[in-house]
Amino acid sequence: MSIPADFQLKAIADLMDAMKGDKREIILKSCTGSGKTIILTFFMDEYLKCFDKTVFIWLTPGKGDLEVQSKRKMDKYIHGAQTKTLVDIMTTGFEANDVCFINWETLNKKSNNALKDGERTNFLEHIEKAFNDDLSFKIIVDESHEGDTIKGKEIIEYFQTDKIIRASATPKNYTDATWIIVPEAEVIAAELIKKVLIINEGVKQGDEVVDQIDYLLTKALEKQRKLYSSFASHGANVNPLIVVQLPNKNDVLLDGVERWFASKEITYENGLLAVRLAERHENTAGIEEPTAKPVAIIIKQAIATGWDCPRAHILVKLRDHMSETFEIQTIGRIRRMPEGKHYDEPLLDSCYLYTMDEKFTESVKMSLGKGALEAANLHLKESLKSVKLVCEQVSGIAFSRDQRQILQTIYAYFKKHYNIDTRTIENKKRLEANDFLISNYVRQYVTEENKIIAAGDRSSYKDLKMTYIQAPINTTIHGREYHHIVGEISLRVGLKYEDLNAIFRRLFVRTAGKKPNINQILLLENRELYAFVLNNRELLKNAVRNAASELGDQLHLEFNALSDKTTKKDFWLPRECLFTYDATEKSQRVLLKSVYEGYLSSAAPRSSSEKKFEKYCESAASVQWVYKNGDKGAEYLSIVYEDAYGKARVFFPDYVVCVNGEIWIIETKGGFDKYGNSEDIDKFSPRKFAVLKAYIDKYNLKGGFVREDKKSDELCICMEEYSDDVSSASWSLLRDIIS
16 A cells, blocks of 8 residues: 655645535645645545545546546555445445545436436435435545536535535635645655756757757657666666647648658657547557657647656647647646656656747746746866765664654653643643643534634634533544544654554543553543543644654754664765756856856755855855755755654755865755744754754764844854854854855
8 A cells, every 4th residue: 555645644634624624615736746646545534434424426527537547546545445436326326435436527428327217226316315324425526627617516516515625736716715735845855746847958049940840859859868868777667758749720730740750760650659639549558658669649739637647758849820728737747757756867857848839938937936947957067076975864774663752752842832740730730821721521612603613723713702612522423533633643743543642641641540650741531531632633733743843852863873774875066967047037147166067146946045145155255166955866965864753854955065175064044034033944953953063073074054134134154052043142144154
């Protein structure tokens, strides 16, 4: 069974939260290749564990078999999943815990028999019987940008649902809805999609293009051959695919493309060329396989929903004189990684667009933002090829989590933030003073508009006038809800439900016949724990999540403490880099201090602190050279650290700098605003600083964290002891340290 990535686990938890909210519509926006099916199938499985009188209806668009593909994936991911198609429903009806995959077209077309009276109970009667059996329906609309039609709305209303989840990479602008947005950067970090889209690499401004077909396809085929060779050198058996997109209703361009490929001995007859048009499919069977024979496929403007080909790597967008609507779905077809991983090779971890269509290019940039950039291959300066450091990576050895360490970490968090100690009676008072509700009842709040809010969510509505109602603990109803909340919290921090459940009991529940243990916070009865967790769900969720990033007095942050979880190797400055930049920036100055020839001031993506730091280094006389490190990949410099729960992680310091002949390692972070408030959103900054300090001490280097102080408009550096207070002695002006 596949294990969801961290960002997918967060999305699952967010969906669980949204199901408790008051909005009927829930929008899941997640880019193509992010594993929406994994997110939704694991979410449904988790939800059905808590609410067993539920039936999910999964609606898919298109004339293909997307509903069959989705069903197969859930059967693969969730062992024992109770999945059905429309045929199964017509045979057995709806049952508790069903997940039913239905194609819109099946219910829309005039010839379907599902909604007609006949010998079998018809579809609407099956729904009515489900209502009589006290079943409730929840709706998932896959690729929702295609399913929002009048007929589609009619079908949804058959099920009288209170929740509709609409999933799409490009959802419509629903205003009265709960939005769950999966950050594209996290999908890239999970290595599911390519790091960046390179636009018109090698296309020089001012080039005279007489024949766009010959000009663009030549560059695309050259790139395809380089990719093929690079895959082979990495031991990957992948045949990268060129996707040639033509405007709709332009047979002249189609004929020209076919003739150009034929001149290169790439034809339908020898299996190297494929075509996928509404009225014509050739050589498309099995084209998604990594080693499939076709090197190019011709498509029209609209691509069939559900057509996924992870080996697609290059898009050639040809144009005519007509204006066409930009389709982000098209770009999504070349963004998946063919083997679900990065290769730590910029050539392979990027995808490529070649086009003379300026409007299309601008639409791509607007849609992808920093994910769509111009690029150039830069080479390391000869004099710096001997620079060597030590790179740390997490070893492949699996380590079990120490439940006692996790328990002590959460206890330490409560001790630090709520001042609890061994006196459990006093702890009750202190927690109540910090907005915890400790009661024998499960409380709900009612607003003036008669809206009911769970006690654990009341902080989100603190400005509303509310009264409350409360109910005695019901072990069946509230036990199920307790399981749901503990499962949701554990999902967010990567713990097992069983571990967190046991930890909550150690922290908060009295053990009959025994004295309180050393980490005891409260002395609740077993059933009272349900009320405590239900009434304080948000506070507990934040405590468990934030505790993972705490330093803690008892934790091992010495450099050698991670030796069992760390592998080391020599690190050399990469000989070549795929440099991405924003060609629309006003300044395109070459930064001479960079280790790469031709490195521009418009380098992108870059944070404000990074851009300011690069600019400072360029003007600082003591700085001899600057290397901008990558943010993920085995070819970049990384350092291993642990979170407070014992999970090994890596971070990639932003810069390696040579100052007066000494090597410095620099990490830039969000700055301090004009009032001195921290703008750093990384909760793990103190832990990263501690391990960076240990690293530079061990290897006799220098370095620290650099942040911008917006009050003084200066860059500041912290080198010895980390502090989130810019006015403390921990922070010095960068210009006083690196002049």
